[in-house]
Amino acid sequence: xxKKLVCRAADIPPNGMKECTAEGGQKLLVANSGxxxxxxxxxxxxxxxxxxxxxxxxxxxTCHQHLWQWDIRSGAPMGIAExxxxxxxxxxxxxxxxxxxxxxxxxxxxxxxxxxxxxxALTALAKREEHAAGAVLYRPGxxxxxxxxxxxxxxxxxxxxxxxxxxxxxxxxKGEVFGWAALLxxxxxxxxxxxxxxxxxxxxxxxxxxLTILEADPAxxxxxxxxxxxxxxxxxxxxxxx
Amino acid sequence: xxxxxxxxxRAYQFDALPGEKILYAGLRAEIDLPNECxxxxxxTCKARLISxxxxxxxxxxxxxxxxxxxxxxxxxxxxxxxxxxxxxxxFVYATDPGACQLRALSGRIxxxxxxxxxxxxxxxxxxxxxxxxxxxxxxxSAPGVPGxxxxxxxxxxxxxxxxxxxxxxxxxxxxxxxxxxxxxAGAQIELLGPMGKATFYPSLAKNILCIAGGxxxxxxxxxxxxxxxxxxxxxFKGDVYFGARTMKDMFYLDELSxxxxxxxxxxxxxIALSDEDVPAAAVQRYPRLRFERGLVHxxxxxxxxxxxxxxxxxxxxxxxAVEAAIRVxxxxxxLTTDSxxxxxxx
Numbered sequence: 019x020x021k022k023l024v025c026r027a028a029d030i031p032p033n034g035m036k037e038c039t040a041e042g043g044q045k046l047l048v049a050n051s052g053x054x055x056x057x058x059x060x061x062x063x064x065x066x067x068x069x070x071x072x073x074x075x076x077x078x079x080t081c082h083q084h085l086w087q088w089d090i091r092s093g094a095p096m097g098i099a100e101x102x103x104x105x106x107x108x109x110x111x112x113x114x115x116x117x118x119x120x121x122x123x124x125x126x127x128x129x130x131x132x133x134x135x136x137x138x139a140l141t142a143l144a145k146r147e148e149h150a151a152g153a154v155l156y157r158p159g160x161x162x163x164x165x166x167x168x169x170x171x172x173x174x175x176x177x178x179x180x181x182x183x184x185x186x187x188x189x190x191x192k193g194e195v196f197g198w199a200a201l202l203x204x205x206x207x208x209x210x211x212x213x214x215x216x217x218x219x220x221x222x223x224x225x226x227x228x229l230t231i232l233e234a235d236p237a238x239x240x241x242x243x244x245x246x247x248x249x250x251x252x253x254x255x256x257x258x259x260x
Numbered sequence: 261x262x263x264x265x266x267x268x269x270r271a272y273q274f275d276a277l278p279g280e281k282i283l284y285a286g287l288r289a290e291i292d293l294p295n296e297c298x299x300x301x302x303x304t305c306k307a308r309l310i311s312x313x314x315x316x317x318x319x320x321x322x323x324x325x326x327x328x329x330x331x332x333x334x335x336x337x338x339x340x341x342x343x344x345x346x347x348x349x350x351f352v353y354a355t356d357p358g359a360c361q362l363r364a365l366s367g368r369i370x371x372x373x374x375x376x377x378x379x380x381x382x383x384x385x386x387x388x389x390x391x392x393x394x395x396x397x398x399x400x401s402a403p404g405v406p407g408x409x410x411x412x413x414x415x416x417x418x419x420x421x422x423x424x425x426x427x428x429x430x431x432x433x434x435x436x437x438x439x440x441x442x443x444x445a446g447a448q449i450e451l452l453g454p455m456g457k458a459t460f461y462p463s464l465a466k467n468i469l470c471i472a473g474g475x476x477x478x479x480x481x482x483x484x485x486x487x488x489x490x491x492x493x494x495x496f497k498g499d500v501y502f503g504a505r506t507m508k509d510m511f512y513l514d515e516l517s518x519x520x521x522x523x524x525x526x527x528x529x530x531i532a533l534s535d536e537d538v539p540a541a542a543v544q545r546y547p548r549l550r551f552e553r554g555l556v557h558x559x560x561x562x563x564x565x566x567x568x569x570x571x572x573x574x575x576x577x578x579x580x581a582v583e584a585a586i587r588v589x590x591x592x593x594x595l596t597t598d599s600x601x602x603x604x605x606x
């Protein structure tokens with residue numbers, strides 16, 4: 019991937035942050051932890067609020083609007099935040115900050131912060147697919163072999179068959195994971211249908227092979243399973259219930 | 261009208277009454293649609309119209325600056341004109357079991373009482389009893405008066421037919437000017453509520469910290485009232501910081517003093533005056549209260565050092581005061597976001 023110039027390093031004071039426009043026009047947030055620079059998406063994934071208006075203490079970034087928080091190092095959500103931040107690989111050359119965009123796997127809610135070698139093994143497993151609007155990825159009863167990571171676009175879910183269906187949510191953020199029955203035991207078949215609503219790019223990953231990779235690195239496997247259980251709970255439970 | 265809301269996790273269906281705002285129809289059906297101010301300002305309740313037609317009750321609502329596409333709208337301001345399919349780009353769940361359910365209420369302004377030169381308390385006699393949680397608010401409107409405003413309840417009682425609100429006079433604020441006029445006393449008003457998540461339950465089992473600027477004290481009074489009724493401060497500490505410009509802008513000091521008298525060891529109430537030195541007469545008159553000069557978040561920052569263990573913080577007041585206090589709580593006190601509850605009025 020090609021490097022893009024974002025800003026001069028000297029523009030960002032220690033423990034400070036600033037919204038910058040990268041080459042090509044993308045708006046990004048640059049933060050300086052004092053010893054290192056980090057670049058993440060400029061706008062809060064919750065409600066279109068510029069993150070540069072929030073708080074940054076050198077480690078934790080807080081959006082001032084509803085107090086969503088992230089670890090600036092990984093982009094991982096903290097506290098009440100429901101979605102990670104898209105994070106960019108940073109290089110500093112001659113006092114200038116450059117970024118490389120991250121793949122969807124690295125941005126995603128399941129895999130941020132796991133060991134580098136596990137991430138590259140999973141990346142090698144991922145098949146990139148492009149689907150046009152209207153494409154059906156799976157239907158109830160289909161084998162649940164693969165799970166998907168959304169890179170761009172929008173995917174909608176329906177429960178039920180034929181005329182008797184009801185919407186069961188939708189995915190629209192880079193890095194969101196669906197079809198996760200493929201990562202569960204004793205869940206061989208789909209219980210919903212997944213339909214692409216607008217042109218979308220997906221990573222398709224075989225569940226069994228991914229589990230084999232995670233079993234070989236139990237620390238990373240534990241992180242992924244912990245996140246997966248939190249993700250499933252979001253679709254089941256009323257949060258706030260103590 | 262039948263309304264279907266497609267959320268990130270699932271879809272919900274509910275019915276709206278003729279003229280009923282979509283947000284309130286959903287909350288009434290015990291679906292916790294995204295919302296915060298309920299009065300067109302914060303933009304939290306934005307949704308996308310997929311099919312059907314709506315009428316926008318307030319096309320100039322300030323919260324519309326958060327809308328992106330032409331098909332987006334504020335659920336708190338719009339009424340369905342046909343069956344609707346709408347989309348909300350967040351996870352939506354049923355309201356917590358046991359939470360007080362939002363209803364349309366009506367009542368009469370039984371009395372108004374001047375608290376300062378620009379703040380009054382109004383007492384509303386409701387036509388039917390209602391329940392709310394300490395720290396919640398209601399959206400109030402009067403027939404023939406433009407606008408709806410959210411006001412926190414000051415009192416706390418179960419199945420009460422009486423609610424008390426604190427109102428600050430806002431020049432040009434249609435509703436507050438009407439309340440300050442002689443037409444308000446005895447007038448019939450409409451209320452929607454309760455709403456708001458900055459609530460206190462005794463099962464919290466934590467020390468509580470309240471930081472309030474101006475009329476932001478209203479919800480804190482309800483929280484303190486409930487905590488005192490349940491003798492919460494026999495087990496847990498309470499720290500209250502209440503700020504205003506001068507003593508002329510201060511109110512409820514007798515009531516706050518009375519709370520302190522009940523729990524002199526565990527409940528500490530500090531009055532922060534930003535624009536004048538603490539008058540000796542105030543200290544003499546309210547020996548139970550502490551007085552400091554300074555902005556309320558700075559006084560709280562100085563007074564709370566080393567006292568943040570096992571704390572739930574409540575913050576309310578004008579937006580700059582709330583943001584400054586939250587900054588202190590996150591950056592200085594290192595509280596986690598889930599231990600902060602706040603109400604921002606704009």
